[in-house]
Amino acid sequence: MKIQILxxxxxxxxxxxxxxxxxxxAGSTVGAIARNVFSTTLKKFSGSPVRFAVNEDFVSExxxxxxxxxxxxxxxxxxx
Numbered sequence: 001m002k003i004q005i006l007x008x009x010x011x012x013x014x015x016x017x018x019x020x021x022x023x024x025x026a027g028s029t030v031g032a033i034a035r036n037v038f039s040t041t042l043k044k045f046s047g048s049p050v051r052f053a054v055n056e057d058f059v060s061e062x063x064x065x066x067x068x069x070x071x072x073x074x075x076x077x078x079x080x
Contacts, residue, residue: 001026001067005037009075011050015041024065030054031061033071042073050075 005020012018024033030052038046052059053072065071 001065003033003065003068004070005033006070006072008073009077011042011045011073011075014044026067028065029061030059030063030065030071033065034061034073037073045075048075 002021002023005022007015007018051074054063054069
């Protein structure tokens with residue numbers, strides 16, 4: 001099945017893309033996809049705190065993904 005990965009802030013800059021389509025196994029969890037992305041595309045940030053959202057709702061790593069879902073990686077940000 002296909003999902004969209006969306007990266008924000010320094011993760012987007014490090015990966016060199018904002019959005020990318022991934023082919024994943026049906027029933028994959030957010031955590032499984034995150035581990036894969038951090039072990040390949042974002043090695044430098046493996047273990048960094050990140051929140052996840054699916055289709056604009058914050059979710060846990062146990063959330064199962066469905067065809068066409070958008071999975072956002074949202075790092076903590078600061079500013080004023």
